[in-house]
Amino acid sequence: MNFGLFFLNFQPEGMTSEMVLDNMVDTVALVDKDDYHFKRVLVSEHHFSKNGIIGEPLTAISFLLGLTKRIEIGSLNQVITTHHPVRIGEQTGLLDQMSYGRFVLGLSDCVNDFEMDFFKRKRSSQQQQFEACYEILNEALTTNYCQADDDFFNFPRISVNPHCISEVKQYILASSMGVVEWAARKGLPLTYRWSDSLAEKEKYYQRYLAVAKENNIDVSNVDHQFPLLVNINENRRIARDEVREYIESYVAEAYSTDTDANISLRVEELIEQHAVGKVDEYYDSTMHAVKVTGSKNLLLSFESMKNKDDVTKLINMFNQKIKDNLIK
Numbered sequence: 001m002n003f004g005l006f007f008l009n010f011q012p013e014g015m016t017s018e019m020v021l022d023n024m025v026d027t028v029a030l031v032d033k034d035d036y037h038f039k040r041v042l043v044s045e046h047h048f049s050k051n052g053i054i055g056e057p058l059t060a061i062s063f064l065l066g067l068t069k070r071i072e073i074g075s076l077n078q079v080i081t082t083h084h085p086v087r088i089g090e091q092t093g094l095l096d097q098m099s100y101g102r103f104v105l106g107l108s109d110c111v112n113d114f115e116m117d118f119f120k121r122k123r124s125s126q127q128q129q130f131e132a133c134y135e136i137l138n139e140a141l142t143t144n145y146c147q148a149d150d151d152f153f154n155f156p157r158i159s160v161n162p163h164c165i166s167e168v169k170q171y172i173l174a175s176s177m178g179v180v181e182w183a184a185r186k187g188l189p190l191t192y193r194w195s196d197s198l199a200e201k202e203k204y205y206q207r208y209l210a211v212a213k214e215n216n217i218d219v220s221n222v223d224h225q226f227p228l229l230v231n232i233n234e235n236r237r238i239a240r241d242e243v244r245e246y247i248e249s250y251v252a253e254a255y256s257t258d259t260d261a262n263i264s265l266r267v268e269e270l271i272e273q274h275a276v277g278k279v280d281e282y283y284d285s286t287m288h289a290v291k292v293t294g295s296k297n298l299l300l301s302f303e304s305m306k307n308k309d310d311v312t313k314l315i316n317m318f319n320q321k322i323k324d325n326l327i328k
Contacts, residue, residue, distance in 0.1 A: 031071060073102060185217065187219065201289070236281070
């Protein structure tokens with residue numbers, strides 16, 4: 001099991017964007033030290049609201065790669081359906097070279113209809129657009145060249161510079177069953193969405209296994225990623241209240257067609273299924289969730305915790321547990 005961090009960068013009431021970004025930078029600088037054992041840090045892409053203030057994760061990632069020396073830095077969900085794949089290929093090659101192979105590319109289809117409309121992409125062919133973008137991008141990353149002649153792109157063979165110097169690790173956000181089935185046919189690892197219920201994540205994993213088997217794909221070394229919100233406090237109520245306050249606006253935005261009652265139920269379900277509460281309440285449920293989703297990477301977010309000294313203590317506690325496990 002590998003451990004890392006992920007950042008949603010929500011901007012709650014009472015916080016400035018500078019404060020949100022400073023918290024991310026300070027945390028990343030902390031875990032990059034030699035005596036810490038977190039493997040990677042991933043940054044989320046989100047647009048048009050304070051429920052995630054980084055619309056261009058590769059820009060933030062370039063800063064974090066320059067800040068750090070050891071840890072891998074990458075995207076949690078770089079959306080390719082609403083971006084040009086050649087541009088992402090160029091950015092990836094640059095980040096791969098300048099970080100000496102520490103960049104991780106987490107890719108996603110668009111999960112928001114408004115974004116599809118805003119960036120003038122057709123909803124009716126969304127899956128096909130996603131797949132076309134990926135094929136161009138993957139060709140650029142693996143051969144250093146690409147070309148296209150399909151319903152969405154048409155350009156001659158070009159060199160994508162600078163060329164990648166390593167095999168850039170790719171993950172696919174489990175944004176829909178169609179995307180999960182497509183990833184399974186290619187043997188690409190998933191990153192589960194933190195806002196999906198455990199039942200939804202498990203359903204995706206079981207379908208992934210079935211499709212991979214149908215296509216003779218060996219999944220023994222596929223390292224899916226499981227994101228976990230963490231808020232540990234001796235006062236269980238404080239932990240739950242902080243997480244509820246942190247996520248309820250995003251959940252209301254993401255599931256805007258639900259009734260208020262259904263949104264409240266979804267928020268409470270997420271609180272139950274993430275690591276929220278007292279220090280002895282999260283371990284068994286987390287290990288169960290990791291097992292039933294086939295995950296080999298556990299990504300942690302401490303962003304809902306308001307006391308930053310407590311965040312540092314908690315990160316140190318997790319780091320010690322990781323270190324103790326490595327020694328065994």
